[in-house]
Amino acid sequence: MANYEDIFKKVVSHAKEYGYVFQSSEIYDGLAAAYDYGPFGVELKNNIKNYWWKSMVNMHENIVGLDSAIFMHPTTWRASGHLDAFNDPLIDNKDSKKRYRADVLIENHISKIEAKIEKDCVKAAKRFGDDFNREEFVSTNGRVLERQKKIDEINEKMNSSLSSGNLEAVKSLVEELDIKCPVSGTNNWTDVRQFNLMFKTQMGSTADASSDLYLRPETAQGIFVNFLNVQKTARMKIPFGIAQIGKAFRNEIVARQFIFRMREFEQMEMQFFVRPGEEMKWYEYWKEFRMKWHQSLGIGEDNYRFHDHEALAHYANAATDIEFKFPFGFKELEGIHSRTDFDLKAHQEFSGKKIQYFDAEINESYVPYVVETSIGLDRMFLTILSNSFREEELENGDSRAMLKIPAVLAPLKAAILPLTKKDGMPEKAREIMKSLQTDFNCQYEEKDSIGKRYRRQDAIGTPFCITVDHQTLEDNTVTLRDRDSMNQERCSVEKLHSIISEKVNIAKYLF
Numbered sequence: 001m002a003n004y005e006d007i008f009k010k011v012v013s014h015a016k017e018y019g020y021v022f023q024s025s026e027i028y029d030g031l032a033a034a035y036d037y038g039p040f041g042v043e044l045k046n047n048i049k050n051y052w053w054k055s056m057v058n059m060h061e062n063i064v065g066l067d068s069a070i071f072m073h074p075t076t077w078r079a080s081g082h083l084d085a086f087n088d089p090l091i092d093n094k095d096s097k098k099r100y101r102a103d104v105l106i107e108n109h110i111s112k113i114e115a116k117i118e119k120d121c122v123k124a125a126k127r128f129g130d131d132f133n134r135e136e137f138v139s140t141n142g143r144v145l146e147r148q149k150k151i152d153e154i155n156e157k158m159n160s161s162l163s164s165g166n167l168e169a170v171k172s173l174v175e176e177l178d179i180k181c182p183v184s185g186t187n188n189w190t191d192v193r194q195f196n197l198m199f200k201t202q203m204g205s206t207a208d209a210s211s212d213l214y215l216r217p218e219t220a221q222g223i224f225v226n227f228l229n230v231q232k233t234a235r236m237k238i239p240f241g242i243a244q245i246g247k248a249f250r251n252e253i254v255a256r257q258f259i260f261r262m263r264e265f266e267q268m269e270m271q272f273f274v275r276p277g278e279e280m281k282w283y284e285y286w287k288e289f290r291m292k293w294h295q296s297l298g299i300g301e302d303n304y305r306f307h308d309h310e311a312l313a314h315y316a317n318a319a320t321d322i323e324f325k326f327p328f329g330f331k332e333l334e335g336i337h338s339r340t341d342f343d344l345k346a347h348q349e350f351s352g353k354k355i356q357y358f359d360a361e362i363n364e365s366y367v368p369y370v371v372e373t374s375i376g377l378d379r380m381f382l383t384i385l386s387n388s389f390r391e392e393e394l395e396n397g398d399s400r401a402m403l404k405i406p407a408v409l410a411p412l413k414a415a416i417l418p419l420t421k422k423d424g425m426p427e428k429a430r431e432i433m434k435s436l437q438t439d440f441n442c443q444y445e446e447k448d449s450i451g452k453r454y455r456r457q458d459a460i461g462t463p464f465c466i467t468v469d470h471q472t473l474e475d476n477t478v479t480l481r482d483r484d485s486m487n488q489e490r491c492s493v494e495k496l497h498s499i500i501s502e503k504v505n506i507a508k509y510l511f
């Protein structure tokens with residue numbers, strides 16, 4: 001694990017050093033679980049948003065966009081169930097005074113058992129060599145089966161106590177598993193309490209309770225309350241979807257692991273409205289589609305897995321997570337939920353306004369069912385950043401830190417570098433820059449040796465470096481350097497646009 005922690009630390013400091021992510025309010029020693037995105041961070045974020053929006057909205061005739069307000073009428077949260085049920089089970093260690101989510105403590109305990117299974121597999125693979133069959137091993141080996149049984153029992157106990165709200169049973173489970181506080185090393189725990197995750201604020205100058213507002217904990221409710229507005233004005237026919245990218249706020253009990261869990265974050269959500277009874281078909285469709293979307297970026301199929309939920313949220317009849325292998329293990333990156341007609345029905349009831357759809361094909365009116373895909377933009381950012389980070393030893397004895405970001409998402413597509421600051425090279429470089437910058441985000445850089453400039457662009461993750469030298473002025477060719485292979489080839493200035501375009505074209509990635 002130490003190794004992973006080291007890598008993660010390096011990713012975090014690289015993100016700061018190269019203008020990707022800063023701690024919020026750093027000059028005041030920072031604000032916990034809030035982060036600012038720097039010059040390259042904001043570009044990467046925008047590119048991720050664009051990649052998502054293109055594939056979800058622009059490439060689906062039956063999905064449209066929305067940008068709803070963060071502030072919503074307070075009754076929204078009563079209807080959605082967030083006021084009553086958007087809680088996390090909180091537990092404190094009496095010795096260290098540290099606060100934890102009880103379910104996370106239990107999940108971490110499970111991860112430890114999973115790691116033991118993994119170790120068993122690695123050992124067996126060594127022993128059996130080419131004959132090793134993992135599937136067969138995990139389904140027959142006595143020790144692994146015992147460990148798996150233990151995991152299943154813990155999951156079963158945790159899920160049934162959480163879904164029935166039996167907090168005493170949650171505490172008993174923490175005690176039974178002898179889970180210790182990582183700081184004090186003791187198992188001296190308080191009782192488990194529920195903690196609502198919504199941030200409360202007030203609108204206007206009156207201080208009565210009716211003006212209490214909540215910062216939205218998910219963007220989805222803005223979509224539900226606008227269902228009829230969008231359906232009517234955009235003349236949508238079921239099945240259809242509404243997509244939105246925007247900020248969400250959760251007063252997380254424990255917010256750590258950098259931008260993985262923040263109190264202010266961004267979501268990219270799509271609610272897909274379907275005929276009642278057809279939700280499972282669409283749920284399967286969106287599961288597959290979203291997994292393909294992740295894999296289209298080419299950062300390793302083995303890095304993703306589904307984790308189907310056994311304990312379901314109050315609104316869902318099926319739910320799965322797409323988990324990604326972060327440096328600290330497999331964790332949720334995206335949720336896909338079959339939300340039934342829970343939300344629309346609740347808003348119908350609380351608002352007293354009819355929210356129905358007339359389906360001309362079957363001559364029936366109904367409250368549509370909903371399948372949701374919900375991905376955290378910041379978690380997607382961390383996925384890209386942590387997976388791209390490399391430290392390489394080079395043949396000449398040098399080393400380089402680089403970000404192997406998929407070219408389509410890279411903040412800068414090309415850096416244009418005059419070899420020296422004289423003999424008309426800067427002017428020529430700027431001319432090239434001008435011809436490319438309307439279509440690709442480029443950077444002009446003339447300071448430092450060419451080697452240093454290459455290293456810096458590798459660290460930022462720029463797929464191409466274009467070097468202007470004496471020969472350029474004679475025959476209009478430049479050196480084009482590829483970030484990943486470090487190959488350099490001579491290429492005519494006229495061809496640059498099409499070469500870069502070929503590499504960063506979104507259509508080449510999306511299916």
Ligand code: ATP
Pocket residue numbers: 218250252259260261262263265266267332333334335374375376377378379
């Ligand atoms: P978790 O179990 O990690 O708390 P969740 O199941 O509560 O997440 P959802 O309500 O399904 O998350 O939200 C959808 C997505 O929003 C998540 O898959 C995640 O990518 C993102 N997300 C949720 N909470 C946070 C947070 N505090 N910081 C950053 N991203 C978040």
